[in-house]
Amino acid sequence: MGAFASRFRTRSRTRASARGRLADVVDWFRRRAGKDEAPGSANSGPAGGLEAETAGELVDRTPKPEEPADGFSEAGIREALRDVRDPEIGRDLISLNMIRNVDIEGSGVTVGVALTTAGCPMKHRITTDIRDRLMMIEGIESVEIDFGVMTDDDRQNLMTSLHGGPSELAPAFRDESKTRIIAVVSGKGGVGKSTVAVNLAAALDRAGKSVEILDADVHGSSIPVMLGSTEKPNVVGGVIFPIESETGLKFISMGNFVNEGQAIIWRAPIVNKALTQLMRDVYWDEPDFIIVDMPPGTGDVALTVAQMIPKAEALVVTTPQADAARVAVKAGKMAVQAHLKVAGVVENMGHAVCPCCGEEMKIFGGDGGNQVAEELGSTVMSRIPILPDATGEPGNALFDEDSAPARAFDEIAASLSATKVRRRIKVL
Ligand SMILES: Nc1ncnc2c1ncn2[C@@H]1O[C@H](COP(=O)(O)OP(=O)(O)OP(=O)(O)O)[C@@H](O)[C@H]1O
Numbered sequence: 001m002g003a004f005a006s007r008f009r010t011r012s013r014t015r016a017s018a019r020g021r022l023a024d025v026v027d028w029f030r031r032r033a034g035k036d037e038a039p040g041s042a043n044s045g046p047a048g049g050l051e052a053e054t055a056g057e058l059v060d061r062t063p064k065p066e067e068p069a070d071g072f073s074e075a076g077i078r079e080a081l082r083d084v085r086d087p088e089i090g091r092d093l094i095s096l097n098m099i100r101n102v103d104i105e106g107s108g109v110t111v112g113v114a115l116t117t118a119g120c121p122m123k124h125r126i127t128t129d130i131r132d133r134l135m136m137i138e139g140i141e142s143v144e145i146d147f148g149v150m151t152d153d154d155r156q157n158l159m160t161s162l163h164g165g166p167s168e169l170a171p172a173f174r175d176e177s178k179t180r181i182i183a184v185v186s187g188k189g190g191v192g193k194s195t196v197a198v199n200l201a202a203a204l205d206r207a208g209k210s211v212e213i214l215d216a217d218v219h220g221s222s223i224p225v226m227l228g229s230t231e232k233p234n235v236v237g238g239v240i241f242p243i244e245s246e247t248g249l250k251f252i253s254m255g256n257f258v259n260e261g262q263a264i265i266w267r268a269p270i271v272n273k274a275l276t277q278l279m280r281d282v283y284w285d286e287p288d289f290i291i292v293d294m295p296p297g298t299g300d301v302a303l304t305v306a307q308m309i310p311k312a313e314a315l316v317v318t319t320p321q322a323d324a325a326r327v328a329v330k331a332g333k334m335a336v337q338a339h340l341k342v343a344g345v346v347e348n349m350g351h352a353v354c355p356c357c358g359e360e361m362k363i364f365g366g367d368g369g370n371q372v373a374e375e376l377g378s379t380v381m382s383r384i385p386i387l388p389d390a391t392g393e394p395g396n397a398l399f400d401e402d403s404a405p406a407r408a409f410d411e412i413a414a415s416l417s418a419t420k421v422r423r424r425i426k427v428l
Contacts, residue, residue, distance in 0.1 A: 077102050081130065114149060178288070198398060216275050217294060223255065348384045
């Protein structure tokens, strides 16, 4: 699988960072113009900004930022710093209360920045972003950054303002959030549930959706290895930040909290507690989709997810064989009993596509996809072909975007994106 995975990675990363940059620029202009205020920002201004006139063409209608005629001021600098975001949290440094003193001496400016932790890995990026923004102001010739660290109280206030109270679910999981939660379920292991979870996330990303992954498969946690990022997540003031993998996909996994290779023997209440913690203490930035890789079967974790996130939708994965389909039906029925909607069924590894002529070759017997869809009153969203040269090597789980499996995932992403967000139905 090496070739396709590495090609995906390079392209995806380039595209994601280019898109990120463009989005940042557009966002910057919008916020300057007061059209689309960033959360927590007090910025406002006249209408204008960048608009897409024709495909791919952006026209700058933004009035120039107002600077005092006789030079720059502390107020102007603070206003400009609303355009600089903390790279991890994604919000501006002013509303995060990270900017302390602004001292002006001649054409030089010193900005005091309080970091969330002393060893903040984003220090260098914040320095560059502040410098780049302030050097755009006429009259400023040098910018020094004086780093300090937030007090415990500051940090706690910041995290509460970002995240709500300690007992609440992260905003993305709440009913009123736009984020759709797709729980990928299967009746048994080995049918490709995690492969579906990561490749669906990649397909949604290709389709321009923001997406994060929650690996809830505590006993068979494989997402960190599949995405090639086994480092520990950053934790600030009790809030856990998702890991951004090489592919650009952000995820958090139960596997992040144990040492690699260590077997986990957790009883159900502990597993549920850990999962609840991930839904509460992780800084999920309200993306369009969170893909949850569920443990196989019909266990407690599925019930916990169903009870805590009634808006979650189940995507049921099966292979064509009857035994896999039979237990996939059970997993799907459990989701239905817990009042989750079944978004659809995915049949994995039922056929291969000949790389030369494109002809489909059936590999296994059975009609699992249709069988499961019929019993659940749902539809087969896609049939993912098996890729015969897939090695399952660590870090190589993503199919190349030109491959037959990736195109099948694009179909799922398109039909998921086309369906409306489900609102909570009160069960009396
Ligand atoms: N369409 C496919 N083509 C080729 N290989 C695949 C495909 N889907 C899955 N695989 C391979 O099958 C194996 C099992 O996949 P995966 O780990 O995703 O299954 P799973 O259902 O999540 O299993 P578990 O629940 O035990 O973790 C992996 O080696 C994966 O690379």
